[in-house]
Amino acid sequence: MTTHLPPTEILAEYASGSANPGLNLLVATHLTYAPASRQQVAALESIGGALLADEPPVTMSASALDRALAAIEIGGDADALADDADAAPLLPRPIREHLGGQDEESLPWKFRLPGVSEYVLPGFDHEHVSLLRARPGAGIPQHTHEGTEITLVLSGTLSDGDRVLGPGDVAVNTDEDDHRPKILGTETCYCLIVMDGGLRFTGTFSRALNLIAE
Numbered sequence: 001m002t003t004h005l006p007p008t009e010i011l012a013e014y015a016s017g018s019a020n021p022g023l024n025l026l027v028a029t030h031l032t033y034a035p036a037s038r039q040q041v042a043a044l045e046s047i048g049g050a051l052l053a054d055e056p057p058v059t060m061s062a063s064a065l066d067r068a069l070a071a072i073e074i075g076g077d078a079d080a081l082a083d084d085a086d087a088a089p090l091l092p093r094p095i096r097e098h099l100g101g102q103d104e105e106s107l108p109w110k111f112r113l114p115g116v117s118e119y120v121l122p123g124f125d126h127e128h129v130s131l132l133r134a135r136p137g138a139g140i141p142q143h144t145h146e147g148t149e150i151t152l153v154l155s156g157t158l159s160d161g162d163r164v165l166g167p168g169d170v171a172v173n174t175d176e177d178d179h180r181p182k183i184l185g186t187e188t189c190y191c192l193i194v195m196d197g198g199l200r201f202t203g204t205f206s207r208a209l210n211l212i213a214e
Contacts, residue, residue: 002034002168010150010172011037015044022127022194026152026170028094029192033168090155090190095131098123104190109133115183116140128195134158136189139182147197149173151181156189158182178202 006027013019014027031038089096090104098121099107109117115138121129134140134156151160151171158165160181165171173179175197183189 002030002036002166004163004165004169004171005034005037005040006030006150006170007172008040011041012044015041020127020196022121022124022129023150025094025098025121025129026150026192026194029092029154030152030168030170032092032094091131092154095121095154095192104131104133107131113140114138126196128193128198130193132189132191132193134183134189134191136183136186138189139180141201142178142180143199143201144173144175144178146175146200147195149193149195149199152192154190154192156187157184158189158191159184 010019010023010027014024019027027037027041031041091099096103107119109119112118112132115135117133119131119133121131131154136156149172151158151165151173153165153167153169155167158169158171158181160171160173161177161179163169163171164184
């Protein structure tokens, strides 16, 4: 059961069509797991529609139209996405559609740390959007962020501070957080991660990784 849901402001960005493409993909994917979030998005869309009905017509810019069309293309109908959640392949439909139908086995994963591999999704100019594959017991060295990192767990179990995250759960970390995620259990953990800034390792020994990342 999904228990760690995105903040309301993130769902509101998605519902309004104003979310950046990477965040849009992450929320659309999260909705395949989380009935409570689907209901909240539907409510936010209804509120937004009512507010727009009271406003005088305005000319929509080309960029606003592009964002709205992208939201429709990636997000689709929330209930239709939910039909894909249970007995589907490991990667939910919004991710598979972005990858042109590829599954996790066909991706060219890159080694990042012992037990941890990454695949950076193409097509995102101002966000770092990637899939992370982490083996049981693997961990990410202690680090903080230069922007916002949003993590969606697709499979497996991840501990992040005092939170234990499972499939569909979302964690939001900023430059105010200093954390050290670790994989729990015996199942390989897959995550979708969206960052709008870099990360900086802060542990006593892991700080040397900052030199490698530069």
